Amino acid sequence: MKNKILLTALLLSGSVFMANAQQGAKPEDTEKWEPVPKVVTPGKTVSDAPSDAVVLFDGKDLSKWEMVQDGSAAKWDVKDGVFTVNKQTGNIQTKQKFNNYQLHLEWKVPANITGTGQGRGNSGLFLASIGKGDDGYELQILDSYNNKTYVNGQAGSIYKQFIPLANPTKPPGTWNTYDVIWTAPTFKEDGSVKTPARVTVLFNGVLVENNIELLGPTQYIGTPAYRKPHGASPIKLQSHGDKSEPLSFRNIWIRDL
Secondary structure: OHHHHHHHHHHHHHHHHHHHHHHOOOHHHHOOOOOOOOOOOOOOOOOOOOOOOEEEEOOOOOOOEEEOOOOOEOOOEEEOOEEEOOOOOOOEEEOOOEOOEEEEEEEEOOOOOOOOHHHOOOEEEEEEEOOOOOOEEEEEEOOOOOOOOOHHHOOOOEOOOEOOOOOOOOOOOOOEEEEEEEEOOEEOOOOOEEEOOEEEEEEOOEEEEEEEEOOOOOOOOOOOOOOOOOOOEOOEEOOOOOOOOOOEEEEEEEEEO
16 A cells, blocks of 8 residues: 555656646747748649659650660550550550659549459559569559459559558549559668568548558569569559550659658
8 A cells, every 4th residue: 555655646746747847848949940841832633743743644745654675665555645555565664763752643444344353454553663574563453343353453452462441443434543652662781671662552532551561572473572672663554465455544743752
């Protein structure tokens, strides 16, 4: 009992001490004036590029993209402010490399889409491209509107790693939106992982990946792992090659973080 009384007395005296210490405090003691955040002018809508964004596709050409295989000019088809996968040519990626960023991208499968499962409007947004094929960290693009497949392979999944928290896919023929916050992995001098990659994804305004820690680059077969270090990387779009009608993209912009 004496120990309990002593403990209570000590706690009360500590509270009184803290209260007395706060009595001499001023509001300005906890005000911060620097660094001053830079001014960024937002777009007219949340989908429009802000003033500090790099516009990766403005509806006119693919001058900021290249073929992954050989670095030649991107050969996907541009028409009416939209570009469409050309399944005969292969993947494309940005000429510019990025570390941490905020990315906005809009994609659409055609209204007459055919196929089922993974063969229905399949593509991929590789958040960091680290090889000439399908190497990198893939955010799945797929027609997941009334289309059953394995859940870590549907739209909004980190392919073969993380299931999306929801499925807000819109019907075929309708534009879908990805807003991505990407934190690139970092590596120690010996090549081992210092900090793993992290990603947050909003899919049509719905949170589907919440600051998740990636296990490594996408691995189609086997367990993902960080097998080789890398730095800033391009962003890649996949030409999957399935038989369904190809996907289209528009309004792509990025902000360095």
